[in-house]
Amino acid sequence: MARRNGQERIEPTFGGAANDRDEGHFSISTDDRAVVGPARATARRASPRDPGFGGPDGAGRGRDEFFDGIDDHEDDSMARAAASRSTRAAPKAAKTRAATKSGGARRGWFGGRGGGGSSSGGGGRAPKRRRSFLGHVFRLFLFMGLWGGVAVACVVGWFAVKLPQEAWEIPARPPNVKIVSVTGDLVANRGITGGKEVALDQMSPFIPQAVMAIEDRRFYDHWGVDPIGIVRAFSQNMAAGETVQGGSTLTQQLAKNIFLNPDQTIQRKIQEAVLSLWLESRFSKDQILEMYLNRVYFGSGATGVDAAARRYFNKSPDEVDLGEAALLAGVLKAPSRLSPANDPAAAQARAEVVLQAMLEEGFITREQFDAARRREPTQAKAFWTGAENYAADLVMRDIKALVGEVKEDVVVETTLDLDLNAAAEKAIRQTVDGAKQNVSQGALVAIDGTGAIRAMVGGRDYASSQFNRAVDAKRQPGSAFKPFVYEAALEFGWRPESMMNDTPVRIGNWQPQNYDGKFRGQVTMAEAVAKSLNTVAAKITADVGPATVIQTANRLGIASPMVDNASLALGTSEVSLMELTGAYAPWANGGYLAKPHLVNRVTTENGRVLYERGAEVPPIVVPSEDVGMMNSMLMGVVTKGTGRKAQVEGWQTAGKSGTTQDFKDAWFVGYTSNLVAGVWLGNDNGALMKKVTGGSLPAEAFSRFMTAAHEGLSPMPLPGNYVIGAEHPPLTASAGQPQGIDPQGNPVGLDPAAGGQLPTSADPYASGIDPFDASGQPIQPPAGQPQPQPQQASRGEPAYTEYPMPDDPTYRGESADPELSPYGADPGLPEYGELPPDEYYYDEAGGRPMPPGDVYVEPPARIDPSQLPPDAVLEGRAGDRSLFRGLFGG
Numbered sequence: 001m002a003r004r005n006g007q008e009r010i011e012p013t014f015g016g017a018a019n020d021r022d023e024g025h026f027s028i029s030t031d032d033r034a035v036v037g038p039a040r041a042t043a044r045r046a047s048p049r050d051p052g053f054g055g056p057d058g059a060g061r062g063r064d065e066f067f068d069g070i071d072d073h074e075d076d077s078m079a080r081a082a083a084s085r086s087t088r089a090a091p092k093a094a095k096t097r098a099a100t101k102s103g104g105a106r107r108g109w110f111g112g113r114g115g116g117g118s119s120s121g122g123g124g125r126a127p128k129r130r131r132s133f134l135g136h137v138f139r140l141f142l143f144m145g146l147w148g149g150v151a152v153a154c155v156v157g158w159f160a161v162k163l164p165q166e167a168w169e170i171p172a173r174p175p176n177v178k179i180v181s182v183t184g185d186l187v188a189n190r191g192i193t194g195g196k197e198v199a200l201d202q203m204s205p206f207i208p209q210a211v212m213a214i215e216d217r218r219f220y221d222h223w224g225v226d227p228i229g230i231v232r233a234f235s236q237n238m239a240a241g242e243t244v245q246g247g248s249t250l251t252q253q254l255a256k257n258i259f260l261n262p263d264q265t266i267q268r269k270i271q272e273a274v275l276s277l278w279l280e281s282r283f284s285k286d287q288i289l290e291m292y293l294n295r296v297y298f299g300s301g302a303t304g305v306d307a308a309a310r311r312y313f314n315k316s317p318d319e320v321d322l323g324e325a326a327l328l329a330g331v332l333k334a335p336s337r338l339s340p341a342n343d344p345a346a347a348q349a350r351a352e353v354v355l356q357a358m359l360e361e362g363f364i365t366r367e368q369f370d371a372a373r374r375r376e377p378t379q380a381k382a383f384w385t386g387a388e389n390y391a392a393d394l395v396m397r398d399i400k401a402l403v404g405e406v407k408e409d410v411v412v413e414t415t416l417d418l419d420l421n422a423a424a425e426k427a428i429r430q431t432v433d434g435a436k437q438n439v440s441q442g443a444l445v446a447i448d449g450t451g452a453i454r455a456m457v458g459g460r461d462y463a464s465s466q467f468n469r470a471v472d473a474k475r476q477p478g479s480a481f482k483p484f485v486y487e488a489a490l491e492f493g494w495r496p497e498s499m500m501n502d503t504p505v506r507i508g509n510w511q512p513q514n515y516d517g518k519f520r521g522q523v524t525m526a527e528a529v530a531k532s533l534n535t536v537a538a539k540i541t542a543d544v545g546p547a548t549v550i551q552t553a554n555r556l557g558i559a560s561p562m563v564d565n566a567s568l569a570l571g572t573s574e575v576s577l578m579e580l581t582g583a584y585a586p587w588a589n590g591g592y593l594a595k596p597h598l599v600n601r602v603t604t605e606n607g608r609v610l611y612e613r614g615a616e617v618p619p620i621v622v623p624s625e626d627v628g629m630m631n632s633m634l635m636g637v638v639t640k641g642t643g644r645k646a647q648v649e650g651w652q653t654a655g656k657s658g659t660t661q662d663f664k665d666a667w668f669v670g671y672t673s674n675l676v677a678g679v680w681l682g683n684d685n686g687a688l689m690k691k692v693t694g695g696s697l698p699a700e701a702f703s704r705f706m707t708a709a710h711e712g713l714s715p716m717p718l719p720g721n722y723v724i725g726a727e728h729p730p731l732t733a734s735a736g737q738p739q740g741i742d743p744q745g746n747p748v749g750l751d752p753a754a755g756g757q758l759p760t761s762a763d764p765y766a767s768g769i770d771p772f773d774a775s776g777q778p779i780q781p782p783a784g785q786p787q788p789q790p791q792q793a794s795r796g797e798p799a800y801t802e803y804p805m806p807d808d809p810t811y812r813g814e815s816a817d818p819e820l821s822p823y824g825a826d827p828g829l830p831e832y833g834e835l836p837p838d839e840y841y842y843d844e845a846g847g848r849p850m851p852p853g854d855v856y857v858e859p860p861a862r863i864d865p866s867q868l869p870p871d872a873v874l875e876g877r878a879g880d881r882s883l884f885r886g887l888f889g890g
Contacts, residue, residue, distance in 0.1 A: 171258060172408075173197055173295060174303075177399065179392050179412045182454075182600075187416060188384070188392035195307025196409055196605075197294045200286060203305055203317035206325035208289055209364075213357040214329050216250040220285055224251045224276035251276040254292045298328060299335030300342070300380070312340055312380045322364065323372040326354040341380040348377035381463045387425035390458035390468050391416050394598055403602050403610040410610065413601040415452035420709050424455040424677075427705040431681065431697055432460045437690035439681050439697065443469040444705060445581045445596075446677040449589030450618075453598045454675065455705075456578075469680065474560060474574040479532045479642075480658025480667040480694065481571035483584070483634065484553040486529055489540050490626045491552070496526035496633050496724045500536045507566045512538040526724050529633040530641030532657070534570055541569035555621050557583035557595060571658055581669055581678030587630050587654070588671040590719040591622035628720020630654075635718070638670065646670050646699035648706045652718045655702070657694030664688055668698035673716040675709055677702055 174192035181187050189195045200208060212219050218226055230247035248256075255275035279288060298308035305328065309317045313324055320328070330350030331338045340347040352373055359369045395412050403410070428442040446455040458468030467473070486494075502520040505512065512534045519535070520527075528536035541549055546564045553562065558580070562573035578596055585594035595618070602611040622630070634654035637643045642657045646668055655670020664686055669678040679698040682689065692698075722728075 176409045181416045181418045190396045193303040195304045204320040206322045210325045210329035213361045214354045224280035299339035323375040326351040330354045340378040344377040385463040387457040389462045409605045417454045420455040423708040424457045427701045431701040437692045442681045445470045451594035470577045475665045476660045477571040478658030478660045485569045488552040498525045526633045530636040537569040577680045585676045586622045591620045591627045593618040593621045628722030631718045631720045632722040642695040646702045650715045659693040666692045666694045668694045668702045
């Protein structure tokens, strides 16, 4: 073999016999002889792994033959030959020859094995072991894992970037509105959640244990995403052939509830996992579990454990027992379907699955498990139940006007008395359920003298109907509206003893008629009130003017629009039970305005006051003497009139019944010195009741409730102490009447500078000069002075036509029922007559249309004081026609 010795070139020798060579010797033929230049030699020294071209049999092969063998794939394996290297060091060549002689072969680049050279030259590397199949598999999986991880990271990063910016901040829990009674007891929780947020240590320990047992057994062991749980859920679902277990952790469910929508998409699941990892990095396990239990939906409108515990069991979360906790945890799988309000049996069956899971996890013992399984299924109401929820709904409707947008948990302190409210609910339900006269609904409102609502029942059953008939329904009040007519008359100078003429009358094309068809002739105003005589109320309204009556009702609290015609006296304008009841309160409290209200104060959970009702003294809207006179007349309604069934034992009780035509609505509104209450009965669809009057079932319900409300209280008299028929001072300003009436019928304050007399501008007759001329036309005031505008029609305008009584030869009318005596009581009737419905309208054709307007035919009849009964009262200064000229015609 050619080699260099210093700078001398030594050519290889080709002599020798062939048989002297071993098979392993490396030889070079004459065809392979070549001279390696210096540059090539340097390159080859720099590449010690340059392969040789020895064949497997040791015979020399040409370079062309070698590459031809590769191209044709003729050899089973290709050898990597040890190329001869020109080296200056003999030991290295010897080492190479020794390696060649050892017959060792090494693995080539393409899986073949290189042959060794002859003893005369050549060299190779030690052989390497072939890699096993498992090694290839491992390398494949390592490669796939590496690049798969990169791909997953890219995908996760992409979906994480697509998350909205607010997803990286925990949103505030929707605020809860906690509504409490006047004594601080819980009335209801309102808001999106329906309950307040509670800490883990404020709820039964069975609740989180039950939830973890059925939803996430490894909650305290994973880091937000549980691969083991996913595999377990997948295997169980495959074995069952359906989805029986989910793989989502509680953290993932919380992320979905807070940040994401429930869409079943790959994007949502990836984002859910990303957010779960973020939650786990930000919060502790207890914090995550607490947030989950306060934000998860439990069905039937209850979000969070507080709302669910009160919704299904009517108790706080810390009072929930094992069986109830299992039921709550079981609902989470399908809140609507498994709600105990919808399917108690299915809810109980699911609860038993939860109990088994708790037993397997060691949360409970076998004894606890057996005891919980024996409990009866929970039957929850289909909706919130209890009449107090009518008040809660009213609070939620009005709270924005009080404090604006609610952005945090607040506490609303109301005026509601839960005991009184329960008594009111019982009274309405018993009355409606016991009625045989086609009555399906009722409502009751009770307020105190300040207008604070103490009880409110908007219907027979809140769970069945949440419509509040006490506030939102407006109906004709019938004769329950008449007290405002008589209040206007009192302010114009009438007294309970004033004589009225109960005779046939026509106002335009309307002829009001008493229910029993009788006309009683001369009666006092107190008698007309007690007997609810329609003719008298209609005549007074025509005399003082419907606008005056409307102003009086508005001043006392009626806010609904009212029709300006004479039929107003019989309650033809619709009002709500709430406003009608509140308008009776001034007679019970001594004349002060009592606007109904429910909210006293609104605070945050930490006590910061957002709203507080003022403590200002309300204005006086009824003169004190009028209060006494009205109370005396309305007490007569209860003691001997149409409201006798409304009596409250031991208490002075006043009130008025009302019945609309065809018995569609029946009312009774009454009061004591302690409480004012109003009752309505009827049907939502307007169906007619069977002769239910305000003095029957409504009066009975009123008495039942008021008796319970006054139990244990010491009786107190109504204000005023006016005795009908006793001696009373004249109705003049100098007699001490605290308020006067201006020409428009409005009460005005006395003028202290005038010595307690009415202000000059309020009394057009104070000068003693008759403001009417001889023809009955008003005298025009001097230029520049306003002309007073009294509410009653001027003398030239007729108010109504009054017909004579049937025994009068000039009588031209007919009694509504010829079989009944036109006036006077039947022998079989009590002193104040029977208890009929309070109103009855009719025209000449027998129908009952409302009058289209006040078309007056004749002026009011003149009354000669000498012809009045001895006990009639017609007060006034001598020669003074100030208040009574318009009323009595002279």
